[in-house]
Amino acid sequence: MPTSSSTSTTKGSTLDRVLQVLSLVANSRGHLDRESIANQLNMPIASANKLITHLISLGHLQENIVGRVIAGQKLQTLSHDILKNQRFSEQRESVLQRLSDRIGETCGISVPNGIEMIYFERVNCNWPLQINLAEGSPVPIAASASGKLYLSMLDEEIRKNVVQHMGLTEYTPKTITNEAIFLEELTRIRDQGFGEDNEEFVDGMAAISVPIGSNELNFGYLFCHAPSFRTSLEQLKMYLPEMQNAAKEILDFTVEEMARKSS
Incomplete structure (x- = not known):
């Protein structure tokens, strides 16, 4: 059974990965697909796929017509709010x-x-x-x-x-x-x-x-x-x-x- 410390580390690691993916996508200008994101972040492709799929379901990311991962409506709204x-x-x-x-x-x-x-x-x-x-x-x-x-x-x-x-x-x-x-x-x-x-x-x-x-x-x-x-x-x-x-x-x-x- 994981300790509270290990659970906290896992949650922190997941949050770090989410922020890394969002940051990478926000700066990629639509150049990256799922595999490219996994490679740049040194993530297993299965883990990257799972995380990206989840972020797409939440509206933070989306995939364009050529399979590149781009900012979704929620992420765009957030960036506009900041601007x-x-x-x-x-x-x-x-x-x-x-x-x-x-x-x-x-x-x-x-x-x-x-x-x-x-x-x-x-x-x-x-x-x-x-x-x-x-x-x-x-x-x-x-x-x-x-x-x-x-x-x-x-x-x-x-x-x-x-x-x-x-x-x-x-x-x-x-x-x-x-x-x-x-x-x-x-x-x-x-x-x-x-x-x-x-x-x-x-x-x-x-x-x-x-x-x-x-x-x-x-x-x-x-x-x-x-x-x-x-x-x-x-x-x-x-x-x-x-x-x-x-x-x-x-x-x-x-x-x-x-x-x-x-x-």
């Missing part, structure tokens, strides 16, 4: 407001959620006419600047598998629905380092996006969108340096706070 911490929200809003004032158009942050992107936070422009997509609104991953940038940053084979299985829905006459052409578009976006939407999601809306972080440490995507009759896609691209500086500012104070709390 929505009032102090961080005020800092991000200050950065977004300055950027929006500089460009004169709506700026915000989006995060991936399955095969959609979620408008996580935004600051509206002051124009009477604006494209109103509220916080929390889902936008298609294959027809938005941030979504295309997210897909472009995936490993090539994963990117191909995701595109092959997700389907390409037509939202406007400019939406790219040909798989081969779309993959070429993602390669171009990966090489240039920023995303763009040339009226592919909403008729008359242009948008660009830049990553907040890198492949290894990514907190989302900073975007700016505008009615294309007022600010064209090419005009938006002129503000890429300002957007990249704003993304770095958001990243810097987020990482600084993470380091402070973990020390």
Whole structure:
């Protein structure tokens, strides 16, 4: 019969494993399957399978269409709650407001959620006419600047598998629905380092996006969108340096706070 000490150690070990799996998945950007997780954590595949299956049943994890383990709804909600911490929200809003004032158009942050992107936070422009997509609104991953940038940053084979299985829905006459052409578009976006939407999601809306972080440490995507009759896609691209500086500012104070709390 196990002693209270050994029982406590077992419970602690289980909790450690849960935290290790969640942390690994949260930082993997959808690159890992069950076997990869087991290998990276030096766990027996049977033990890893059992733990991952349990976390999926609880809603903390899920598997995507190509068998990669990704954050589930509960884990995503938790991470969003942390990001929505009032102090961080005020800092991000200050950065977004300055950027929006500089460009004169709506700026915000989006995060991936399955095969959609979620408008996580935004600051509206002051124009009477604006494209109103509220916080929390889902936008298609294959027809938005941030979504295309997210897909472009995936490993090539994963990117191909995701595109092959997700389907390409037509939202406007400019939406790219040909798989081969779309993959070429993602390669171009990966090489240039920023995303763009040339009226592919909403008729008359242009948008660009830049990553907040890198492949290894990514907190989302900073975007700016505008009615294309007022600010064209090419005009938006002129503000890429300002957007990249704003993304770095958001990243810097987020990482600084993470380091402070973990020390």
